[in-house]
Amino acid sequence: MTEEDHRVHPTLDDPVAAAASEAIGGPMGEHARPPRRWWTPSLLVLLAACAFAVGMLQKAPCYEDTWLDGSERYTAMCYSDLPYLYVGRGFAELTWPYDDDPDVRARYEDVMEYPVGISYFAWATAHVAVEASELVDEWRARLDGAPAPPPVDVRDRASVPVDRLYDDPQVRQEIRAFVVVSALFFGLVVMLSTWLLARTHRDRPWDAALFALSPALILTGLVNWDVLAAGLVAAALWAWSRDRPVLTGVLVGLGTATKLYPLFLLGGLLVICLRRRRYADLARAAVAAALAWLVANAPAYLTGRDEWQVFWTFNSDRGADLGSIWLVISQAGASVDPGLINNVSLAFFAGWCAMVLALGLLAPEDPRLAQLGFLVVAGFLLVNKVYSPQYVLWLLPLAVLARPRWRDQLVWQAGEILYFASVWWYLNGDLAPGGGDDPGLYWLAIVVRIACQLWLVGVVGRDVLQPWRDPVERSLS
Secondary structure: OOHHHHOOOHHHHOHHHHHHHHHHOOOOOOOOOOOOOOHHHHHHHHHHHHHHHHHHHHOHHHHHOOOOOOOHHHHOOOOOOHHHHHHHOOHHHOOOOOOOOHHHHHHOOOOOOOOHHHHHHHHHHHHHHHHHHHHHHHHHHHHHOOOOOOOOOHHHHHHOOHHHHHHOHHHHHHHHHHHHHHHHHHHHHHHHHHHHHHHHOOOOHHHHHHHHOOHHHHHHOOOOOHHHHHHHHHHHHHHHHOOOHHHHHHHHHHHHOOOOHHHHHHHHHHHHHHHHOOHHHHHHHHHHHHHHHHHHHHHHHHHOHHHHHHHHHHHHHOOOOOOOHHHHHHHOOOOOOHHHHHHHHHHHHHHHHHHHHHHHHHOOOOOOHHHHHHHHHHHHHHOOOOOOHHHHHHHHHHHHHHOOOHHHHHHHHHHHHHHHHHHHHHHOOOOOHHHOOOOHHHHHHHHHHHHHHHHHHHHHHHHHHOHHHOHHHHHHO
């Protein structure tokens, strides 16, 4: 029997995939020859590229008017943070996000409120966008037989009020270039993530299709920069599957420097290493993560300590915000100040982590990192102060490996898609009956999303306690 013969084909393993395959001739035949090992990941990468291109097209209505139509961005559900932060955080002037010059900080009241990985990426992308915009102008001039326009000097924009920069056609062109360049890089990250996920479980490469073709990824991939952190999480899962604890730690550290939540993967490593008595591997991963995080944060901290701290103070001082259970409670009339939310959320999350630790240690078989990571991150999101639509990407690479079943993924993502649509309708005032202020339908969408998330949590938790129900464990046994 060849190495390819051991691979699990989805039409023979997943009931939904088997049923869907009837449209193209039914499940894979008993005597069919599996494709070469390199072919399946390559095909999945192609599918990921096509799916992400659909996501880019979904944002086309907003792209055409540079996200300036305040209503269309919600009615067409094509909102993205990228174009607004290009101007609002100084990237149109190529300002270093951690510049502590008093004049710069006076001009831009809001400092980039994301971890350093996103700030670095946005700053670098802004430089590419300015260069790309100039190349477009030169190309147009050549076609028209006109002389090349003079180079853009972004320093001239310092004399223009920030909110008036949108009136500059050159800035609007750069905004579109900024989004396109970011989207192309995000697409590469998605393709690489798909390849890594397909290689994490050698005999189950098709599980990565749940990531590549995810409706949630298509809809939310361009809302913010969260794809970058999701890619690092996918890489960390692959590295751990290859018994490379140092590389796993480095990827976790870089992920934490991009979004905080990859840090929680160390909790999963703790459980696995305690069970297997791999204390040295746990130490290597933890030290590598800490060093990678420190190195990534050093340039920002050394050039603008106060600006670097904004991410931490912003989240600490934040009150109940969109998508969270805290928003439902506060809008229902209860008083929930930021201090109370911080304390209750911390207590809940600490208790949740203790339960995941107990679950992992009491399980009859060693849980997988994806399972433990999914459970921990899901607990964090349940009580987070805000749940932006793209936060589904925090869970996606973990979820598709934790529970690789189309039915379960579609049920969970149905709740996410409902919330994705409802948040834009809510912001546009469409969920306020008769023009009133009743947010009941939005509350319902939040509750449904949480219920779907809890349902997948329950299924993954059951698989940990009853590994014979886990599709991955069954295929390995």
